[in-house]
Amino acid sequence: xxxxxxxxxxxxxxxxxxxxxxxxxxxxxxxxxxxxxxxxxxxxxxxxxxxxxxxxxxxxxxxxxxxxxxxxxxxxxxxxxxxxxxxxxxxxxxxxxxxxxxxxxxxxxxxxxxxxxxxxxxxxxxxxxxxxxxxxxxxxxxxxxxxxxxxxxxxxxxxxxxxxxxxxxxxxxxxxxxxxxxxxxxxxxxxxxxxxxxxxxxxxxxxxxxxxxxxxxxxxxxxxxxxxxxxxxxxxxxxxxxxxxxxxxxxxxxxxxxxxxxxxxxxxxxxxxxxxxxxxxxxxxxxxxxxxxxxxxxxxxxxxxxxxxxxxxxxxxxxxxxxxxxxxxxxxxxxxxxxxxxxxxxxxxxxxxxxxxxxxxxxxxxx
Amino acid sequence: xxxxxxxxxxxxxxxxxxxxxxxxxxxxxxxxxxxxxxxxxxxxxxxxxxxxxxxxxxxxxxxxxxxxxxxxxxxxxxxxxxxxxxxxxxxxxxxxxxxxxxxxxxxxxxxxxxxxxxxxxxxxxxxxxxxxxxxxxxxxxxxxxxxxxxxxxxxxxxxxxxxxxxxxxxxxxxxxxxxxxxxxxxxxxxxxxxxxxxxxxxxxxxxxxxxxxxxxxxxxxxxxxxxxxxxxxxxxxxxxxxxxxxxxxxxxxxxxxxxxxxxxxxxx
Numbered sequence: 001x002x003x004x005x006x007x008x009x010x011x012x013x014x015x016x017x018x019x020x021x022x023x024x025x026x027x028x029x030x031x032x033x034x035x036x037x038x039x040x041x042x043x044x045x046x047x048x049x050x051x052x053x054x055x056x057x058x059x060x061x062x063x064x065x066x067x068x069x070x071x072x073x074x075x076x077x078x079x080x081x082x083x084x085x086x087x088x089x090x091x092x093x094x095x096x097x098x099x100x101x102x103x104x105x106x107x108x109x110x111x112x113x114x115x116x117x118x119x120x121x122x123x124x125x126x127x128x129x130x131x132x133x134x135x136x137x138x139x140x141x142x143x144x145x146x147x148x149x150x151x152x153x154x155x156x157x158x159x160x161x162x163x164x165x166x167x168x169x170x171x172x173x174x175x176x177x178x179x180x181x182x183x184x185x186x187x188x189x190x191x192x193x194x195x196x197x198x199x200x201x202x203x204x205x206x207x208x209x210x211x212x213x214x215x216x217x218x219x220x221x222x223x224x225x226x227x228x229x230x231x232x233x234x235x236x237x238x239x240x241x242x243x244x245x246x247x248x249x250x251x252x253x254x255x256x257x258x259x260x261x262x263x264x265x266x267x268x269x270x271x272x273x274x275x276x277x278x279x280x281x282x283x284x285x286x287x288x289x290x291x292x293x294x295x296x297x298x299x300x301x302x303x304x305x306x307x308x309x310x311x312x313x314x315x316x317x318x319x320x321x322x323x324x325x326x327x328x329x330x331x332x333x334x335x336x337x338x339x340x341x342x343x344x345x346x347x348x349x350x351x352x353x354x355x356x357x358x359x360x361x362x363x364x365x366x367x
Numbered sequence: 368x369x370x371x372x373x374x375x376x377x378x379x380x381x382x383x384x385x386x387x388x389x390x391x392x393x394x395x396x397x398x399x400x401x402x403x404x405x406x407x408x409x410x411x412x413x414x415x416x417x418x419x420x421x422x423x424x425x426x427x428x429x430x431x432x433x434x435x436x437x438x439x440x441x442x443x444x445x446x447x448x449x450x451x452x453x454x455x456x457x458x459x460x461x462x463x464x465x466x467x468x469x470x471x472x473x474x475x476x477x478x479x480x481x482x483x484x485x486x487x488x489x490x491x492x493x494x495x496x497x498x499x500x501x502x503x504x505x506x507x508x509x510x511x512x513x514x515x516x517x518x519x520x521x522x523x524x525x526x527x528x529x530x531x532x533x534x535x536x537x538x539x540x541x542x543x544x545x546x547x548x549x550x551x552x553x554x555x556x557x558x559x560x561x562x563x564x565x566x567x568x569x570x571x572x573x574x575x576x577x578x579x580x581x582x583x584x585x586x587x588x589x590x591x592x593x594x595x596x597x598x599x600x601x602x603x604x605x606x607x608x609x610x611x612x613x614x615x616x617x618x619x620x621x622x623x624x625x626x627x628x629x630x631x632x633x634x635x
Binding site: 013014015016017018019021022023025135136141142145148149152153154155156250251252253254259261264265266267 | 418419420421422423425426429433436441442465466467468469470471472492493494495497498515516517518520521522525540543544545
């Protein structure tokens with residue numbers, strides 16, 4: 001399952017303007033060397049354990065941002081840029097930048113800035129600059145475009161800290177490597193608690209980084225895997241973010257992968273109750289895993305995710321991120337397929353604090 | 368000899384290449400804009416194929432893409448614009464597109480339809496030579512020149528690979544950044560011309576940030592075979608989008624001034 005020539009099967013690649021090729025080649029070379037450097041590996045482990053609080057961190061996003069920010073530092077880069085939708089990756093990048101003393105600029109759609117004031121303020125508190133994006137749909141997709149444009153002009157001193165297993169090679173590989181800590185920990189914990197591997201893994205998929213992080217260490221094992229995409233108002237309405245369930249292959253943001261597009265190859269608008277899944281693309285490795293049938297991808301509707309959000313809060317006292325609630329909903333939907341002694345792992349990739357106000361508003365009670 | 372090669376070899380002077388976004392602000396006015404530029408002396412027309420996510424483009428061309436898409440621009444409309452241009456002109460037409468548009472229509476179909484409409488060259492802004500295999504198989508047989516970009520960070524081994532595949536002309540990117548009007552010509556613009564000059568027999572055309580006759584003259588002095596102006600032209604179209612007569616006049620006047628710069632070099 002190595003990404004030979006930057007490909008996962010037929011998916012992946014480097015579809016970028018000529019001006020970015022040198023930066024990608026530099027990143028690939030540096031990553032190969034630095035990721036094998038014992039000092040780097042030790043330093044990253046230390047940050048993840050003693051700073052981010054693994055194995056039970058606030059959000060999986062820090063696995064990636066601490067890893068890439070440290071990589072950037074080793075590469076001699078002096079500035080980080082990132083895109084963000086709901087603001088989770090932006091906040092995680094701001095945290096990593098503050099901790100590693102690198103200035104951070106985060107591109108964020110105007111639409112998202114208006115919806116996510118709290119995260120904007122958190123980023124600014126930590127010294128990051130939030131740059132409003134007013135083009136296109138003014139959401140995550142356009143924030144990625146703007147970050148890429150910045151990087152085209154500034155790649156010599158800047159690292160683009162991409163937020164998921166998307167984008168041109170080597171990003172999907174690097175982000176996967178930093179996220180597989182999730183699956184490795186699940187493996188250890190399952191062996192320790194149950195003496196065997198889990199039977200089923202379930203994770204939500206927007207770009208797909210938490211899902212790849214969970215799935216990848218189990219790819220060769222006899223474990224059933226399900227990816228829960230944002231079904232929005234339903235696939236037939238066209239208002240969703242279920243790229244693998246409802247899309248077709250094409251090129252967006254530097255990679256050949258499934259994407260949501262119209263009959264002329266223009267990128268389509270998306271909808272999801274969860275901002276983190278509101279994206280018309282998906283990681284190229286997921287595209288391969290869909291086509292080979294190794295992972296089953298399902299579309300979870302907004303109302304199912306909302307019910308699962310409330311269900312988990314009431315039944316277990318855990319308020320999950322609305323993204324992760326899609327994985328919970330997929331598990332609820334499949335519950336009749338489970339055997340009595342099945343070990344089912346649902347990846348709660350983030351906490352739901354950020355979603356509480358939104359859910360209250362849906363119930364008609366603004367906080 | 369392709370129509371693009373013919374244009375460069377027969378002119379006896381450097382060329383002026385004018386870029387517009389196809390379908391901006393709509394089909395009719397886009398054809399009128401091309402006509403005005405050609406009447407003013409543009410040697411080659413570059414037509415941007417509108418795309419929802421043009422990552423190599425700055426705000427001016429992004430806005431033009433939005434206007435064109437809102438006016439219903441499709442690959443079909445782009446080819447129709449080329450057919451209309453062909454009714455009154457034989458200047459070479461180059462499409463500047465993004466990969467997904469070509470892929471989604473089918474590479475073979477896109478190149479076949481483009482060729483029938485009268486397209487002479489195609490540049491895919493987000494297709495580095497590493498990803499060009501499937502396209503080159505088709506382009507080589509289509510009679511359409513596949514055009515490639517080169518910038519200051521293009522390594523010698525990659526340049527070699529690009530030169531093995533490039534036809535028509537080489538598109539030199541003047542600076543590390545996206546498209547857009549700059550007040551002064553980027554310092555790297557003449558440097559890259561001098562750097563590449565001895566390495567290929569392909570004509571060298573410089574774009575990104577090129578806007579004025581003075582910019583063009585500077586490039587010609589450095590040995591460039593063509594100057595490409597884009598955002599400055601799209602700005603004129605944006606300014607006069609509701610005043611077709613002023614748009615035509617203004618575009619023609621601009622093209623005349625750029626064409627004059629090519630003649631000054633010839634007389635020097």
